[in-house]
Amino acid sequence: MALKIYNTLTRQTENFTPLNPDRVTMYVCGPNLYGPIHVGHAFSYIVFDTVKRYLRFRGYQVKHVQNFTDIEDRIIEKAQKENTTIHALSEIYIVRFLRELDALNIERADVYPRATSVIPTIIKITQGLIDKGYAYEVDGDVYFRVRRDEDYGKLSHRRIDDLESGARIAVDERKEDPLDFALWKASKPGEPAWASPWGKGRPGWHIECSAMNLETHGEQIDIHGGGHDVIFPHHENEIAQSESYTGKPFVKYWMHNALLRLTGDTSAEDKMSRHVGNTLWVKDALARHAPDAMRMYLLSTHYRTPLAWNDDDVDATARGLERWRAALKDAIAPTDESKTSPLNLVANETRDKFIVAMDDDFGTPQAIAALHELTREINRARGDGAPPAMLAPAQATLRELANLLGLTLQERATNALAAAPFIELLITVRKDLRAAKQFALADKIRADLAQLGIILEDSAQGTMWKSER
RNA sequence: GGCGCCGUGGCCAAGUGGUUAAGGCAAGGGUCUGCAAAACCCUGACCGGCGGUCCAAAUCCGCCCGGCGCCUCCA
Incomplete structure (x- = not known):
């Protein structure tokens, strides 16, 4: 009997055999820190939290890394709008993120690298890709040369030609191919910037994950997880960058959870997305x-x-x-x-x-x-x-x-209610009433307490009580 | 246009070639209880439609109907 995992890369369910027989390296896509997370994000983190718990139950030692993307267009935009820094903004959402994960009993990852903390590695990889002919510089931007990568598209099972025929890609004449994507972007005035061989700039959208994996796990990892919507282009590009740089297979098992949709007042049933605005925040879900x-x-x-x-x-x-x-x-x-x-x-x-x-x-x-x-x-x-x-x-x-499965099965701490001693007193009184067959009064006490949200349950062992919510 | 997913009892949801189609919620009946609650017991589906393959299909193939995702930032 062996653990089997569905691998997006091969589109098959495969026996799980990690690179190291005892240890598993796992990387799960974390949040972009321009806002709070919704239950769709939480779903993904709960799935991979469950995966991690089960792997450990199966005897593996798991090293779990999750990124914080703290430099990206939206964060820059929001920081500018709110007249703050990307660092300060990220910090707010990191604190909230961790608090919400804790509330959902999602175990914390072992390492939470931030994109801004791996800039030297990003530059190293980018330079390496240029040296190998996989990337080129234009006006301070560095692009990945998609056509140079033989198996580009292998994760999402797309061919470059198919992609181009249907996609509406903003054409940038400076790029050799419309699908070439940025590894490094020259910074505009007022944007956060780091010094690089190509001038002041900042990382592209996908490179940070390649860099963080390299720093925290090494060149090859066992499991890389994320939502289904991130297969293309994000994970596809990650593979392209990492494998072109190291020359080795990057991830052994690619896992992707299906997306959550939101039903309700709207007639449409769309996937949950911060971009679309069709969201249920974790905070609001936890309130209910x-x-x-x-x-x-x-x-x-x-x-x-x-x-x-x-x-x-x-x-x-x-x-x-x-x-x-x-x-x-x-x-x-x-x-x-x-x-x-x-x-x-x-x-x-x-x-x-x-x-x-x-x-x-x-x-x-x-x-x-x-x-x-x-x-x-x-x-x-x-x-x-x-x-x-x-x-x-x-x-x-x-x-x-x-x-x-991450279920605590804990009773609500009703005994901590300030009213607890008084409830106990009423229960004692009611017990005497019942012994005296004064059922009408006893039932009134139970009914009145129920009105207040206190539920009484009689049993052979005595009367238990609990608070509704 | 390319790639892909889903449609199972009132609701949610497993099963994906062959004993009685998991499980949960709801509903109805019952046990227990002074009553109530909790708990437990009992009751229900031939699997979107049509056609095909097969000794045998919810499970494979084709077409149709309906719903959805990715191809653009996105868990």
């Missing part, structure tokens, strides 16, 4: 939904299948999640006694199903289904009167595997 619910919702569809975000469906997922939490209620650590539990068998079967599902190109929908089944078995056993020690191993398995 629990992070676990968002993650489980997004992982309930395979990462290569397009998904239309729907708030009601996230709510439905959240209700399903309640059963998982119920299953973990009052869980204790497994003991010697629990080894004889029949639930052990179920837990092991679930683990096998989970692994089979995840091994097949990260089949999170089936993995989640397996955990739903385990949840049902735990709840049923509890209903049948199984003691905590018997439930423990299955509960431990549920928690462990759910954690691999």
